[in-house]
Amino acid sequence: MAYFSEFTYLAASILFIFGLKALSHPDTARRGMNLAAFGMLLAIIGTLVRHEILRYDWIIAGLVIGSAIGAAMSIWMPMTAMPERTALSHSFGALAASLVGISEYYRHGAELGAFKMTAIGFEVMFGGITVTGSIMAFAKLSELVRGSPITYKGQNILNVSLFVVTAVIFITLIFLPGSSALFYTMVGLSFLFGILLVLPIGAADMPVVMSLMNSYAGLASAATGFALSNNVLIIAGTLDGFSGFILSILMCKAMNRSINNVLFGAFGAEASGTATQTEGVMREVSTEDVAVQMAYARQVVFVPGYGMATAQAQHVVRELAELLEARGVTVKYAIHPVAGRMPGHMNVLLAEANVPYSSLYELEQINSEFPTTDVAIVIGANDVVNPDARDNPQSPIAGMPILEVDRAHSVVVLKRGRGKGFSGLENPLFFKPNTGMLYGDAKSSLSSLTHAVQQA
Amino acid sequence: MSPEAFISALYVFALAAFLGYQVISRVPPLLHTPLMSATNAISAISLVGSLVTAGGDYNLTSTLLGFAAVIAASINVVGGFMITDRMLKMFRRKEQIQH
Secondary structure, three states, X not given: OHHHHHHHHHHHHHHHHHHHHHOOOHHHHHHHHHHHHHHHHHHHHHHHOOOOOOOOHHHHHHHHHHHHHHHHHHHHOOHHHHHHHHHHHHHHHHHHHHHHHHHHHHHHHHHOOHHHHHHHHHHHHHHHHHHHHHHHHHHHHOOOOOOOOOOOOOHHHHHHXXXXXXXXXXXXXXXXXXXXXXXXXXXXXXXXXXXXHHOOOOHHHHHHHHHHHHHHHHHHHHHXXXXXXXXXXXXXXXXXXXXHHHHHHHHHHHHOOOHHHHHHOOEOOEOOOOOOOOOOOOOEOOHHHHHHHHHOOOEEEEEEOHHHHHOOOHHHHHHHHHHHHHOOOEEEEXXXXXXOOOOOHXXXXXXXXXXXXXXXXXXXXXXXXXXXXXXXEEEOXXXXXXXXXXXXXXXXXXXXXXXXXXXXOEEEEEEOOOOOOOXXXXXXXXXXXXXXXXXXXXXXXXXXXXXXXXXX | OOHHHHHHHHHHHHHHHHHHHHHHOOOOHHHHHHHXXXXXXXXXXXXXXXXXXXXXXXXXXXHHHHHHHHHHHHHHXXXXXXXXXXXXXXXXXXXXOOO
């Protein structure tokens, strides 16, 4: 029987890799993930028949409760709450790894060898940081805690010293695995560090935090694999860890910032650098004018941002787009990598609203098209279309790749009010002569636009 | 854990990291949200460790820790695969969308 479970683990590892490989295209992705899910089922069955398992009462209760919660969350959670759900699931994954680590330590304690102690140490450290860090991210995303960076004097020094203390305890434990007080202190400090790490990070930087937590949760699982000498855990955890790591890098590149800057820079709290002094006035336009422009355009590009998600406007956007397409207008969507609160956030929302993925364009694909675009409609996006990033080297967001909507013949910005964006930066785009501002809730603005296009 | 076992685990880790980098850098930004929930579901394979902890009958503390871990990990296994599928179902080409 021992060999049977090893074979199921091998099969699961292979199927997981096939599953992830299938994610390289939307057409193959679903089947690939079904394979991966099948692999998971095999591994679970392979584990349940292992001779170490002596009683099934707690296992069955746990599986039933967990599956019910997981299924309920995935069926009823609205797509707009995807970032919150993902943050929670990072927390659950890391919690499972930490608990297994704590239990391993509780059982073996002083008899642990240096290698196994190292593995357990990484497991509970990554696990602990991710559990509380992700809960913090969840709290910020769901606005239980204010989304703007929370800073105080000596914050970075406190965080760094906390990290150093934790690391010293960890190293001591490798040599003195029996000192259980140190172990539980390390667990506690890891939980504390997770909270303090995410506290100063603003909601607009959440795509990076989410990716980082994704990575840590995976590494905690991989460390569990080291502690239990289980290869499928190492493989799956490492795949997850690296996926999160790659996403973190991509998100940082899309903001032209380093990981350090995101984690310790408390962006948006204090303004560093200088924004371009904006002159002129913001020109307000009427729904009817915009509707006429769009109705007689050759190409219209929609640029969604987090504002589209908060206003739940994705369905109205699609209705408007279909109406325009029926009139012969070419409609495209320009998606910035950090638009929204997690990687790919906008794509999922638009897909949910039945927008075909062939109409969604990435930054590099769409930027060359703006000069030949008649109308660009910015829906609740701000920093990702701020021309200062390109034109003003002193700007705090200088060098960040942007969607160059200002090169379109005409730009319409849908915005809730006259206030500044999330980062608190002035956006010169709003003051350009070819930009018109349409104030109000994105959803109601778009439905009145749809109505007006029907009349045009 | 013997040094040999640790070294061979390191081999697995290094090769998986390399493979992961190759496979995941091919995933288009379009699917980055499903990618995150998919990898999250896959790494919930730590359920395997939780099951042994919960069912090993070592002592009450271990069993309870394992029980909580089984709940947390199975939320991710079931929820992760289901929500990934729900998302992937939505990504359609123009001709696949019916009205």
